[in-house]
Amino acid sequence: MALAHKGLPFERNKVSFTQVPEVEGGVFKTVPVIRDGNQVVGDSFLIAVYLEDSYPDRASLFAGQGGQAMARFIESWTNATLHATLRDIAMMGIHEGLAPVDQAYFRATREARMGMTLEQTAQGRDAALKALPGTLMPLRLMLKSQPWIGGASPLFADYIVFGALQWVRLTSPDTLLETGDPVAEWFERCLDLHDGLGRSVPARATLHRS
């Protein structure tokens, strides 16, 4: 989304969990990683900062230093609250969609990190589905005053939150939001951006009831 926002051409390489150590010599523990000529950058926030600094004449991802700083708050909110809720919803669905070698890796690393089995996280699934609308209340409230986190048009901060929900759209059979929820409408607008880039990846299920 950040590359499309900047109008930069790019090729994508699909990478499975166990292939991450093969990406660019294995210096990054996670994806996304981008290569731009001789520059290699990992971590989605640092990639956005790199693109902003390297292509200042193209559409801004932050609309100023304040926007860059506050996008860090939105990233932290997404990680601390939204991902925590989505995790219990999505964990088993992600596992189901993986090849056996990646399933083994995914199970071992995630169970160690969470201190519980994947099946145990799934036991929190109904509670997480019920909690999700409340978790998204800050975004819902903000949407009363503007259509994007970026204000009149989307910025990288929108893509941070979009990415979390898109992750679940692609992996989970669950219906997360009610139609008519301003957050569902914002998510649909995100899917339409950049010639429907987000929508071009098929959903496992619709993200909201229709």
Add this chain to the structure above:
Amino acid sequence: MALAHKGLPFERNKVSFTQVPEVEGGVFKTVPVIRDGNQVVGDSFLIAVYLEDSYPDRASLFAGQGGQAMARFIESWTNATLHATLRDIAMMGIHEGLAPVDQAYFRATREARMGMTLEQTAQGRDAALKALPGTLMPLRLMLKSQPWIGGASPLFADYIVFGALQWVRLTSPDTLLETGDPVAEWFERCLDLHDGLGRSVPARATLHRS
């Protein structure tokens, strides 16, 4: 805090709840309200926008359009999650500090709005105190990458969150945060800003254990 940030001289008028209809002809239902020459502006966010637009050559409150837009997200997060938690902690303490006429007004309006008595909100006090550190997790996580919501220096978004905690610092006898909590350290930095403007208002209790 916004006026001090802009380096503008100002006089303050203390206003009790029942005096709000007397402020500037009663056109505003809430305070703060500022008068700047012939201009009268209410609502703290709109005041900040007014100051930013009217005094563009002074220190910025938003550091760009992105920062202004994302401050709306931080305001929504503060209202949806932080105020909801702080309310149960502070409600009885605010009531105790009011004159009788304001106590009656405060009780009637707040109980109607909340659909419960002040004493009932106070029953949620222990749970709210326990929940507060988790509520502040997005800020705590963000403080790992930068000292202010505004980045290297404070912006209006910092004052939004500071204002919510300062409200409780002035009205509640409770200890809200543990010393050493990065959020408590950020709050102390806020109290130091602008020659200790926030600290100049005496606390009912320290906000964190020392």
